[in-house]
Amino acid sequence: MKRILLSLVLTLMCSIALPAKDLKATADSLYAARQYQKASQLYEQLLDKGDNANVYYNLGNAYYRMHDIARAILNYERAANREPGDSDIRFNLTLARSKTIDKIESNEDFFIVYWFRSFLNTFNTDQWGRIAVFSFVLSLIGLLAYFFVRRLSIRKIGFGIAVAMFFLTIVSNIFAYLQRCQYLDNTHAIVMQTSKIRSTPAESGTVIFSLHEGTKVKIIDNTMRHWVQIRLADGKTGWMPQKDMEMI
Known part of the structure; x- marks a missing residue:
């Protein structure tokens, strides 16, 4: 009740x-x-x-x-x-x-690529941007210590901090840019219903394989009306009806 x-x-x-x-x-x-x-x-x-x-x-x-x-x-x-x-x-x-029917293995992600993407995805665009700003401030502090402190040991430490933080600033800005590009990437979609993938953008095209709900695809050509050419993580390509997918 x-x-x-x-x-x-x-x-x-x-x-x-x-x-x-x-x-x-x-x-x-x-x-x-x-x-x-x-x-x-x-x-x-x-x-x-x-x-x-x-x-x-x-x-x-x-x-x-x-x-x-x-x-x-x-x-x-x-x-x-x-x-x-x-x-x-x-x-x-x-x-x-893990609940989807299609189990597609990527043939592109070598270990170094997988590691790089994992590291890139540790933070979002704003967080990488904040890291860049913070590291840039630290690099300025290191430079100030190098130029204005008389003690040699502190000057060496300041110079080392300045170089390391400036490098981190550059890397963080690059990662922020890559994250932004990844966020704005509108070339991926999810299959929303079972779809027959054809060799040509027409119902008369030969069915080369089928995809089921939940599979992620990359769109490589959307210039045809009602049809899009897609590529899977394992490299397979084909044409599927646009109505069977939804953009991420």
């Missing part, structure tokens, strides 16, 4: 225009009450008000609870693009991917 009353109260609140903070609290309460469908609707409304990694993450959780793996992965991917270093997002994304 209490759960029914709680559901009625929360449903009434959903019908009223609420500030973002209250809307988030209501959505979280619905999620806690296992009203995942209603919670997902409120999370969608929140995203209409502004982009937020945490809301995408919660929306992904709601869809996962509803066994909609494709939409769960879609929203986890969107959350990961905005907060690439968040371990909870990465864990849930990996968990959701």
Whole structure:
């Protein structure tokens, strides 16, 4: 009885225009009450008000609870693009991917590439930017110590700090730029329903393989009406109907 009353109260609140903070609290309460469908609707409304990694993450959780793996992965991917270093997002994304039918192994990620991407995704664009600013300030302090302190040992330490922090400033700026490019990359999509991949952009084309819900694809050609050419992580390519996917 209490759960029914709680559901009625929360449903009434959903019908009223609420500030973002209250809307988030209501959505979280619905999620806690296992009203995942209603919670997902409120999370969608929140995203209409502004982009937020945490809301995408919660929306992904709601869809996962509803066994909609494709939409769960879609929203986890969107959350990961905005907060690439968040371990909870990465864990849930990996968990959701394990539920998909298509098991596609990448043939491009050598160890050094995998390590580099993992390190790059430790922080988002803003965090790399803050590291760059902080390291630049430290490099200036090191230079001041080198030029204005008389003691030789401190001057050596100051010079070493200046060089190291200046190098870190350059690296952090490069990583911030790469993270920004990764965030703005709109060439990836999630397959939302079982789709037959064809050799040509037409229903008469030969079916070369099929993809199922939740598989991530890279779009390499979207110039054809209603069709897009895609490439998988293992290098396979083909044409699929645009309606069968949703952009990350």
